[in-house]
Amino acid sequence: MNATSRFWCGLALALHAAHGAADVAVTDYVTFAANNGENVKIAEHLRPYYEVDYSDDHGEFTVLRDHSLEIEKAHITATHTVIRRFQTQDEIQEDGNSVVHVNPFSTELTIAEAYVVQPNGDVIGVDPSTIQIENDTADDVFGDFMVVTIPWPALQEGSFVTLQVIRRTEHSKRATPWSHGLYLQGYDYVHDLRLSARWADDSLKPVWKTQADFLTCTNPDARRLDCRASAIPGFQTDDSANYYDLLPQVIVAPQLEWSEIGERLHTFISKALSESDQIARTAAKLTENADSDQDKLSSILKFVAGEIRYVGLEHGYGSHVPRPSDTTLERRFGDCKDKTVLLIDLLQSVGIEATPVFVASRRTDPSRLLLPSANYFDHVIACGSLRDGARFCVDPTDPYSGSSYTNPSIQGLVGYAPDRDSRPIKIPSDRTRWYMREDMTMELDSEGNLKENLSVTYLGPYAASIRSGLAGLTDEERSEWALDVYQSTVSDLVEPAFEFSGIDNTEDDLQVDSSVVYEEILDPDVDLDYRESASWLRRLAGYFETENEHYGFDFEGMKFVGRVKVVVDEKWQINRLSPTVDFQTRFGRLERNQNRKGNVVYINTEVDMRKQRIEPDDFEDFNTFISHIRQFAGFRILGELQ
Amino acid sequence: MDDPAVLPPPTIDTAAAHGEKLHAPLQRWKLALLLVLTLGVFAFYWCYRLARDLKVGGRGEYHPWLWFLAPLTGISYGIAIFNLAAAYREWAEATDARIVPVSNPMGLGLLAFVTAVTVNVTSGLDVLIWPLLVAMLASFVPLLVLQGQVNAIKEQTAPEFRTPPMRFTWVQRVVVGVLALAWIPIAYFSLELELQQLGGQRLAQGTVIEDPAGNFSLRLPSAGWVQIEPGYSSTDADVELLLADYGDWAAIWYGPDRDLQSIADWHIEWVRGQYADEKASCSEDQSVDTESFNVISRVECTGSTLLLGRYVVLSHAISDGRRSVEIVVAISDLEKRLFEKRRSYTNIASGLRLHK
Numbered sequence: 001m002n003a004t005s006r007f008w009c010g011l012a013l014a015l016h017a018a019h020g021a022a023d024v025a026v027t028d029y030v031t032f033a034a035n036n037g038e039n040v041k042i043a044e045h046l047r048p049y050y051e052v053d054y055s056d057d058h059g060e061f062t063v064l065r066d067h068s069l070e071i072e073k074a075h076i077t078a079t080h081t082v083i084r085r086f087q088t089q090d091e092i093q094e095d096g097n098s099v100v101h102v103n104p105f106s107t108e109l110t111i112a113e114a115y116v117v118q119p120n121g122d123v124i125g126v127d128p129s130t131i132q133i134e135n136d137t138a139d140d141v142f143g144d145f146m147v148v149t150i151p152w153p154a155l156q157e158g159s160f161v162t163l164q165v166i167r168r169t170e171h172s173k174r175a176t177p178w179s180h181g182l183y184l185q186g187y188d189y190v191h192d193l194r195l196s197a198r199w200a201d202d203s204l205k206p207v208w209k210t211q212a213d214f215l216t217c218t219n220p221d222a223r224r225l226d227c228r229a230s231a232i233p234g235f236q237t238d239d240s241a242n243y244y245d246l247l248p249q250v251i252v253a254p255q256l257e258w259s260e261i262g263e264r265l266h267t268f269i270s271k272a273l274s275e276s277d278q279i280a281r282t283a284a285k286l287t288e289n290a291d292s293d294q295d296k297l298s299s300i301l302k303f304v305a306g307e308i309r310y311v312g313l314e315h316g317y318g319s320h321v322p323r324p325s326d327t328t329l330e331r332r333f334g335d336c337k338d339k340t341v342l343l344i345d346l347l348q349s350v351g352i353e354a355t356p357v358f359v360a361s362r363r364t365d366p367s368r369l370l371l372p373s374a375n376y377f378d379h380v381i382a383c384g385s386l387r388d389g390a391r392f393c394v395d396p397t398d399p400y401s402g403s404s405y406t407n408p409s410i411q412g413l414v415g416y417a418p419d420r421d422s423r424p425i426k427i428p429s430d431r432t433r434w435y436m437r438e439d440m441t442m443e444l445d446s447e448g449n450l451k452e453n454l455s456v457t458y459l460g461p462y463a464a465s466i467r468s469g470l471a472g473l474t475d476e477e478r479s480e481w482a483l484d485v486y487q488s489t490v491s492d493l494v495e496p497a498f499e500f501s502g503i504d505n506t507e508d509d510l511q512v513d514s515s516v517v518y519e520e521i522l523d524p525d526v527d528l529d530y531r532e533s534a535s536w537l538r539r540l541a542g543y544f545e546t547e548n549e550h551y552g553f554d555f556e557g558m559k560f561v562g563r564v565k566v567v568v569d570e571k572w573q574i575n576r577l578s579p580t581v582d583f584q585t586r587f588g589r590l591e592r593n594q595n596r597k598g599n600v601v602y603i604n605t606e607v608d609m610r611k612q613r614i615e616p617d618d619f620e621d622f623n624t625f626i627s628h629i630r631q632f633a634g635f636r637i638l639g640e641l642q
Numbered sequence: 643m644d645d646p647a648v649l650p651p652p653t654i655d656t657a658a659a660h661g662e663k664l665h666a667p668l669q670r671w672k673l674a675l676l677l678v679l680t681l682g683v684f685a686f687y688w689c690y691r692l693a694r695d696l697k698v699g700g701r702g703e704y705h706p707w708l709w710f711l712a713p714l715t716g717i718s719y720g721i722a723i724f725n726l727a728a729a730y731r732e733w734a735e736a737t738d739a740r741i742v743p744v745s746n747p748m749g750l751g752l753l754a755f756v757t758a759v760t761v762n763v764t765s766g767l768d769v770l771i772w773p774l775l776v777a778m779l780a781s782f783v784p785l786l787v788l789q790g791q792v793n794a795i796k797e798q799t800a801p802e803f804r805t806p807p808m809r810f811t812w813v814q815r816v817v818v819g820v821l822a823l824a825w826i827p828i829a830y831f832s833l834e835l836e837l838q839q840l841g842g843q844r845l846a847q848g849t850v851i852e853d854p855a856g857n858f859s860l861r862l863p864s865a866g867w868v869q870i871e872p873g874y875s876s877t878d879a880d881v882e883l884l885l886a887d888y889g890d891w892a893a894i895w896y897g898p899d900r901d902l903q904s905i906a907d908w909h910i911e912w913v914r915g916q917y918a919d920e921k922a923s924c925s926e927d928q929s930v931d932t933e934s935f936n937v938i939s940r941v942e943c944t945g946s947t948l949l950l951g952r953y954v955v956l957s958h959a960i961s962d963g964r965r966s967v968e969i970v971v972a973i974s975d976l977e978k979r980l981f982e983k984r985r986s987y988t989n990i991a992s993g994l995r996l997h998k
Contacts, residue, residue: 624963
């Protein structure tokens with residue numbers, strides 16, 4: 001089971017409730033209420049699902065997905081039932097455990113059914129002692145979420161596993177209004193899909209929305225919604241696709257406007273702004289040498305991003321409510337919301353207006369946020385404008401980006417600025433994400449040796465990406481990295497010496513200089529025929545060929561500027577150069593021209609491909625253009641031996 | 643010194659002072675027919691004939707074989723006609739005969755001059771065939787007028803004329819025979835394009851030639867091309883196209899596996915070898931077809947040779963990475979004006995497309 005499918009499985013099970021029978025308390029928030037041991041029986045209403053015809057091979061096969069919500073004033077109970085048939089040994093090996101995520105601060109989890117039905121009809125229950133529970137945490141992030149893993153026993157080809165979990169969540173333990181989102185399609189074929197919601201009284205009536213046209217919904221009574229679909233094929237996968245945007249989904253939420261959601265989110269931030277003397281003093285000190293607003297922004301961002309380390313304390317309401325900016329300043333650590341609050345506070349104290357922008361880090365299409373909900377957002381940054389009108393969006397958790405552009409990994413995501421926008425929008429992105437410059441001087445001497453002086457410069461967001469990889473390395477490790485890149489890009493015949501600049505200052509471009517001599521690379525006794533394949537451009541362009549077949553994607557933009565000077569010894573008379581190249585297409589342009597002054601040749605190469613949406617109909621042409629760039633960007637110099 | 647004003651006017655010995663007889667009068671309708679049928683070539687003999695009669699009549703300074711060349715003198719042709727007309731007018735005035743009509747030599751010369759200029763100009767506009775024909779027909783007018791005057795003089799002054807058939811020496815017969823035979827291929831090649839046009843093979847501007855094998859198409863950017871031979875297939879190897887001007891040529895090569903750089907290399911090497919011109923200047927550029935995303939390579943080599951004058955060989959190749967089609971056009975001319983003009987409309991390869 002790969003990481004992505006684990007996520008879907010976990011997401012699908014992210015529901016709750018309580019159940020009876022011979023309950024076993026696995027922990028104080030996980031109860032095992034399923035039959036086990038000698039008493040395991042098939043739930044009668046599920047029995048028909050074990051008799052479905054499986055002659056058609058649909059790949060991974062889910063027989064039933066049944067999700068129900070019971071909405072009450074103080075809590076919500078969600079029941080989730082899954083029956084899955086294991087088709088192959090590979091599936092068993094890769095996917096033989098089920099995973100459920102639970103937040104004990106707000107939710108109680110009950111495992112109501114957990115058994116395996118074998119092809120011969122035998123039923124085997126899960127031994128509760130085999131259930132594993134561990135903290136769901138990442139480096140430097142500490143929270144309440146737990147991962148419950150259920151290993152399925154005695155699996156074989158044709159086994160059915162049945163899991164029913166019930167999750168009960170208290171409204172009072174939530175920092176933001178509840179909402180339930182569910183992806184209706186996964187990688188597996190689903191034979192039967194059922195959804196239902198019930199509410200205790202009219203005041204609790206939710207709204208719901210879906211873009212799945214295969215879902216049929218009815219209202220059996222005034223306080224109930226039932227939806228059903230069958231024979232849902234597995235979703236087609238692609239090399240580069242954002243499934244969070246693409247997968248059809250349904251969301252159920254209370255009747256709220258975006259403004260109400262935004263007000264709640266914004267309140268968290270505004271209440272945490274200390275606006276204290278300490279903040280003012282710190283901001284003044286940080287900007288004492290700054291001549292302009294841009295310099296002030298740069299200094300303060302560099303401090304918050306670089307000197308306030310990232311540590312997330314996400315327990316309880318702390319998952320959504322930031323610490324006061326004074327506290328974060330004092331602790332010198334915080335998570336994204338803590339650092340953003342501190343950044344905004346510092347900026348405002350020196351007269352730069354900034355506001356929080358909440359980010360849905362897995363979403364790039366605002367139209368796919370079907371209903372107002374705070375639960376889409378899992379990150380926050382600060383945006384604002386300088387007094388000269390220049391706008392900025394900066395991410396204080398990114399210590400490698402400059403203040404003049406947005407963290408590359410944030411660009412293009414869905415963001416919501418509650419005090420500025422009426423609903424979520426796409427965070428602006430640079431015209432070109434990947435911008436590289438190559439400056440090279442080559443000298444071909446009479447002995448056939450080639451002396452090369454090279455500068456490769458990564459600009460803007462590209463510099464931030466490279467900087468993040470180099471920041472923690474020693475000088476020796478950086479040189480090893482540069483050598484590895486050089487040898488895999490240009491040639492492994494030599495080992496140049498490297499010098500770096502712009503690593504420490506995030507406002508600078510990042511430059512790698514090298515110098516090397518290729519000895520006897522040419523035969524000095526024959527006519528000159530020197531070929532150069534534009535290695536750095538080939539490397540850069542090679543990243544962007546798409547293997548997608550089904551879904552469009554956002555191309556982030558690429559720019560390359562190459563300035564090459566070739567000095568040829570007088571023993572050769574240059575008589576021919578490469579063709580001039582001008583490939584102008586709807587995706588961008590490749591230009592190459594050369595000038596000759598005596599035996600010195602200047603080759604100028606430029607590629608400019610702005611950010612753009614690449615739809616499936618464009619894939620072939622887009623890849624062809626990328627291929628052309630790689631193939632035709634090189635040059636050669638021909639000369640006659642004198 | 644004698645006063646020229648009292649000297650007797652030049653005379654014509656209409657009695658054939660040298661023992662030879664004058665040519666019989668030539669009816670103007672016959673002259674017109676001969677000029678049209680021979681596309682004006684009869685004018686050479688006509689000039690010879692008029693000059694000979696003047697010489698026979700006592701004007702020894704008229705050497706018939708020199709006047710035979712008069713139509714080749716371009717716009718000086720007008721002076722030649724003026725001169726002949728003036729000589730015959732003097733002949734008429736030297737007799738007591740009543741000469742009708744009496745032509746104006748200056749007017750005839752001017753008319754001949756204008757038509758000669760017109761013929762020259764229109765002959766430079768290769769594609770404008772009708773103005774050339776009109777100009778050529780107009781050039782016959784002064785000849786017909788003068789012939790009328792000559793006929794009147796002869797009929798009123800000459801006692802007798804040479805009687806056909808004329809006797810030719812063997813050398814003359816051989817020369818005439820060779821010329822007559824040479825006229826056959828000249829006539830054939832002159833009419834070939836027109837015949838092809840009548841047969842529907844010469845194509846209009848914008849016509850699309852589709853390769854029967856479906857590998858490429860060629861949209862003609864200028865008129866005057868001859869269609870690829872019916873049944874041609876790119877799998878049959880290269881094909882030649884016939885251009886509107888002789889000496890110019892074009893050909894198409896279809897290659898399943900040649901890359902553009904090797905095509906360009908081969909092209910430049912071939913041009914330099916073919917024209918024995920190591921200094922031929924070649925420029926290369928590459929672009930992309932915005933619809934097919936095929937790469938287009940354009941190589942143009944220019945130079946000059948003693949025999950051909952200026953020349954240009956243009957290669958236009960398209961590749962999709964697996965296959966390529968190249969069209970090569972070569973033109974040359976000793977005359978700079980014609981060369982530059984043809985060069986400007988011979989870039990046919992811009993209409994070449996390699997099918998997906």
